[in-house]
Amino acid sequence: MKILVVNVNTTQSMTELIGNAARKVANRDTEIVALTPRFGAESIEGNYESYIAAVAVMDCVRHYPGSFDAIIQAGYGEHGREGLQELFDVPVVDITEAAAATALFLGHQYSVVTTLDRAVPLIENRLLLSGLDRKCASVRSTGLAVLELESDPEGAMTSIVREAQRAVADDHAEVICLGCGGMAELDRRVQEATGVPVVDGVTAAVKIAESLVHLGLKTSKIRTYAPPRKKHITLGGVG
Template sequence: MRILVMNPNTTASMTASIRAIAEASASPGTEILATEPLWGPESIEGHFEGYLSAAAVLDRLTTIDVPFDALVMAGFGEPGREGAQEVLDGPVLDIAECAAQMAMLLGHSYGVVTTLDRAVPQIEDRLRTAGLLQRCASVRATGLGVLELEEDPEVTVKAVIATARRLIEEDRAEVICLGCGGMAGLQEKVSAALGVPVVDGVAAAVKFAEACHELGLSTSKVRSFAGPRPKTIGSWPLSTHLRDAR
């Protein structure tokens, strides 16, 4: 099968990191394609950038000329997933929901380590909407911005471990979820330091995508995620108009 992994921001180096963990997690015979939007914010740290990213991701999906069987959206709780479910026939997996679902198979409660404190309410809202917040012990922030995660890997690992330790010791979390696509690949170091399961959302989403494909399952189209009704949408897709204007 072929899985498209979509980094919701435009930072190519982060796409490369996400691609690496996706490829390492994929089964033999699974091909990973990884990309990012053609326009939009370089990182997502708030509602404004999140909604811009959602539009940019949906725009990018209209330009992909290679068929794929499933989409993994590699932003932790990003908006736009439901739109992708409407326009695509294959399953669409969000790494926040996949990480939480996987974590709940491994312990009574889970905690999420994320970037800035302003991301905490957004992640909580996403988990609440998905019906996954009840078993979340807490969402805690490292204080590192999304782009800062790549600046000094040693500092990032220490910050994630320190934050995760508080989730375990103070909030009684039994499993840790890495709450940002930019943290992809850190799960082994964090788990070794703390002695608890650590779930990388990209890896979890890849495995869920493979399971859906092997079971012949996809998004229900009978109601909530039926395809968009035919109508005129001005200047859409936006990337085509931007290209023609140059």
């Protein structure tokens, strides 16, 4: 089985972090291919960059030279998953939805701890669109820029733990979801600090994707995610 794990930004070190996290939980017979888009922003922190990332991720997968069995979109609260589902019939798993769906098996309510406050509405909208918002106690911002997760990891960890603890104490969250692909591999430390289950969207997405492939399930093409109608599309040299 081969799973493409696509970073939504162009920071190669973050792609490597996400890929390493995915490989740690993947089955032995699963090949994880971590991909970086060939254009876009170095970090995604708003709607403008997110829409660019959506096109960049679709472009990245369309130009992948080999076959694959599933796709993971490794951006939290980002646009584009539906477009991937139109383009491909393999399972497409978004880490936002993977984390939230997994959290529902572990507690009554979950909270998301993310980066900048401006990312909160994007995540709330993604959860609403996917029908996972009802059990969301809160989406909390640490105030961190995405790239601070790499430049100041200990300071970032302190901020993430602080907001996770507040989510448990003040919002009655019973599960914490880490709301950024760059937070992959931080779940254990946050879990130790809060005493509740902590879900990383990247690793959750890997296990969900593997399960769908093993079950022989693919994206339905009968209506919503039918292939795009054939027509001329101009993408300014991108497509």
